Amino acid sequence: xxGTVAARISAHPFFAALTDEQRAALAGDAAAVxxxxxxxxxxxxxxxxxxxxxxxxxxxxxxxxxxxxxQIVETLASGAVLGWSWLHPPYRWHFGAVARLVTAAIEFDAxxxxxxxxxxxxxxxxxxxLFTPVITERLQATRLRLLDLYASPAELRQRETQQAxx
Amino acid sequence: xxxxxxxxxxxxxxxxxxSRREDTGDTVTVELTExxxxxxxxxxxxxxxxxxxxxxxxxxxxxxxxxxxxGRARRLEHTLRAVGAVTRALCAVRPGGLIGVRGPxxxxxxxxxxxxxxxxxxxxxxxxxPLRPVVxxxxxxxxxxxxxxxxxxxxxPADLLYSGELEQWRRDGVEVAVTVDHADSGWGGEVGLVTAxxxxxxxxxxxxxxxxxxxxxxxxxxxxxxxALGIPAGxxxxxxxxxxRCGAAWCGHxxxxxxxxxxxxxxxxxxxxxxxxxxxxx
Numbered sequence: 410x411x412g413t414v415a416a417r418i419s420a421h422p423f424f425a426a427l428t429d430e431q432r433a434a435l436a437g438d439a440a441a442v443x444x445x446x447x448x449x450x451x452x453x454x455x456x457x458x459x460x461x462x463x464x465x466x467x468x469x470x471x472x473x474x475x476x477x478x479x480q481i482v483e484t485l486a487s488g489a490v491l492g493w494s495w496l497h498p499p500y501r502w503h504f505g506a507v508a509r510l511v512t513a514a515i516e517f518d519a520x521x522x523x524x525x526x527x528x529x530x531x532x533x534x535x536x537x538x539l540f541t542p543v544i545t546e547r548l549q550a551t552r553l554r555l556l557d558l559y560a561s562p563a564e565l566r567q568r569e570t571q572q573a574x575x
Numbered sequence: 576x577x578x579x580x581x582x583x584x585x586x587x588x589x590x591x592x593x594s595r596r597e598d599t600g601d602t603v604t605v606e607l608t609e610x611x612x613x614x615x616x617x618x619x620x621x622x623x624x625x626x627x628x629x630x631x632x633x634x635x636x637x638x639x640x641x642x643x644x645x646g647r648a649r650r651l652e653h654t655l656r657a658v659g660a661v662t663r664a665l666c667a668v669r670p671g672g673l674i675g676v677r678g679p680x681x682x683x684x685x686x687x688x689x690x691x692x693x694x695x696x697x698x699x700x701x702x703x704x705p706l707r708p709v710v711x712x713x714x715x716x717x718x719x720x721x722x723x724x725x726x727x728x729x730x731x732p733a734d735l736l737y738s739g740e741l742e743q744w745r746r747d748g749v750e751v752a753v754t755v756d757h758a759d760s761g762w763g764g765e766v767g768l769v770t771a772x773x774x775x776x777x778x779x780x781x782x783x784x785x786x787x788x789x790x791x792x793x794x795x796x797x798x799x800x801x802x803a804l805g806i807p808a809g810x811x812x813x814x815x816x817x818x819x820r821c822g823a824a825w826c827g828h829x830x831x832x833x834x835x836x837x838x839x840x841x842x843x844x845x846x847x848x849x850x851x852x853x854x855x856x857x
Contacts, residue, residue, distance in 0.1 A: 469766065481758045484765045486775040509763065550768040554756050558768070558793045559700030559730050562816070563658040 414439050414515055423462060423490060427535055434532065438521040444468075444508035450491070453505045458519050460492035466512025470504040483547070484509065490543050495519030584823040587626050587675030590614060592668050593650060598736050602701065603666040604654045606641060607674060613649040614676070616640075619708030620683035620814060620842040624822050625653060626675025627664035634819035635665075636705035636841065637679070651676070654704035654736065680822040682842045684812060686712045689784035693721040695776075695806070697797045699728050699769055699789020703736045705814050705841075706788050714747055723749045724776050728769025728793070731755055732762045752776065769793065770800045780805030787845075788814040795852050798845045808846035815840045815848060 415436035418424050424432050444450060444466070451459075453472055461468075465487050471479040482504060485491055491514070494502050500519075526533030560568075590607035597603055607614065617623070617637040626632045639652030657666040668674055686694075686709055694713050698706050706725075713720050725744065729735050732755055745751050752772045754765035765772065769789075785801050787794050794813045801811050817829040817836040824838035832851045834840060 467765070478760065481762075481766045483767045483771075484754075486765065486771070488774055550771060553768055553792070553796060556792060557730070558756070558796075559702075559728065559734075559790060561656070561658060561701060561790055563662070564656075566659075 414441050417441075417464070417515060418462075421462065423488075423539065426538060431532055431535055434525055435517065435522065438518040438525070439515050442514050442516040444512045444514070446508055446510050446512075448508045450506040450508065451502050453502055455502050457492065457494035457500045457502050460490065460495055460517050460519050460522075461514040462517075463487055463489050463491055464513045464515065466514070467509045468506050468512055469509050470506055472504050479505065479507075490540070492519070493540050493544055495523065496537070496540060584677055584680070585821065587624070587632075587677045588614075589673045590651070590676050592670050592672050592674060595668070595670055598654065599734055601658070601666075602654060602656045602734075602736060604638060604652055604704075605665070605668065605674065606639070607651045607653070607676065614651045615679055616649065617651060617679040618683035619686055619712055620705060621679040621681050622705075622819070622822075622837075622841060623651070623653065623676050623678030623680065624819070625655075625661075625665055626677075627661050627668070628673065628675065630664040631661040632675070632677075632820075633659075633661045633665070634680075634816075634822070634837070636814065638704040638707045639711065640708055654701070654707075656701045677822055680819070680837055681840055684709050684786050684814075684842050687719075689713075690719045691721070692810075693779055693783040694723045695778055695783045695785040695801070696723070696725045697727075697769060697773075697785065697787045697789075697801070698725070699793035699797070700730065700734065701736070702787075702789030702793070702814070703727055703729075706786055707737065707740075709786050710744055710749060714744070714749070717748070721782065722779075724778065725749050725751045726769060726772040726776060727751070727753045728772070728789075729753070729755055731757050732759060732764075750776070768796075770797055773797075773800050773804060778804060778806070783810065785811040787811060791816070791852055795849075798849065802845065808849060809844050811845035812842050813845055813848050814842050815852075817841075 418436050419432050468485045469481045470483045471481045474480045590609050592605050593608045594606040622634045622636045624632050625635050635653045638654040641650030641652050655662050655665050657663040696706050713723050741751050754767050758766045787797050798811050815836050819837040820826045820828040822837045824835040829836040
């Protein structure tokens with residue numbers, strides 16, 4: 410990644426809706442970070458004190474399931490935002506996260522961003538509007554996965570018949 | 576009753592299974608040959624009505640044209656998932672056995688019309704099978720096209736079709752990304768919805784033609800995501816699956832609004848299909 414963190418934030422489409430001042434304020438809470446493949450970013454239940462914009466690489470969200478190990482629920486690739494549990498109490502991670510490839514990201518100090526949101530409602534509203542589409546997009550994707558997106562009509566009919574027979 | 580203008584499409588020809596490959600636990604690819612001459616020329620995206628003797632007939636898109644050249648007979652490949660009585664019977668036919676074939680029917684992907692542009696292929700589950708000829712056609716004439724991007728989604732790694740070929744396509748320059756709904760411990764790729772692969776692919780919407788195949792709901796959300804990115808709906812093609820019976824637009828079983836899918840489809844552009852795919856009773 411090239412350029413200062415502030416320049417990278419300014420150039421990234423995720424932050425396009427913010428004013429220059431708001432982007433500059435966010436940059437004050439940001440730092441460039443790298444994770445090695447296999448490095449854990451956070452554990453389920455830990456304090457949600459950071460969030461990341463993934464610039465390059467891949468991160469898996471996982472959950473430890475007794476008897477089944479760490480189950481990956483979703484992977485996030487370049488351009489994705491990682492972490493929104495910092496937005497709402499109790500500010501704890503609902504899942505864990507681990508880098509699956511060498512990953513470059515911009516890391517934000519969520520506590521500081523939260524303080525800015527509380528102190529400046531316009532900034533807080535703008536920040537919330539950045540994250541709402543990410544949250545809704547992932548909710549919709551999860552709902553579609555619940556539908557068993559790749560089942561053909563014939564498979565669904567067969568399943569319904571089997572359920573009716575039992 | 577009016578006489579059939581051309582009865583030939585109603586009569587199956589019986590082809591021999593030259594080879595049979597188990598792609599996944601419930602999916603098989605069969606290669607068919609006609610002992611007495613070349614099989615009819617299919618184009619990518621077209622379908623055949625395949626008959627399992629004594630069981631029934633189903634529409635299956637062609638998954639390989641198998642034109643081996645060199646004077647050898649043309650071969651036809653179909654990839655079948657065993658989900659009903661007929662497909663189970665077809666999957667069970669061993670090399671040397673016979674399968675009835677009527678066709679080719681319907682419209683094709685029209686790969687040639689993407690010349691000079693990037694090709695974006697998005698497949699869901701068994702939907703990769705009808706798209707395989709798109710990849711093979713584009714690779715056979717590589718210089719005519721820009722990027723070839725293949726995004727595939729499936730339930731689990733074990734459900735992924737053509738895993739060996741995907742590696743070969745990667746080596747041949749196809750940008751392949753695969754995501755699964757449920758990963759096992761050995762899976763190193765993406766986990767999530769197939770649409771999540773679109774943004775990271777860095778597509779050039781103004782210069783792309785998209786080919787999308789999978790169950791209806793998958794095609795709808797994918798085509799919407801591609802359109803939202805800026806690919807015009809007229810340059811997004813989907814392959815519709817309806818209750819095809821006669822294959823020649825006689826019986827009306829596959830009617831979808833103004834379309835008879837066996838004749839006017841299965842491949843249609845999304846500007847035609849989008850509204851029809853949202854009508855409850857169609």
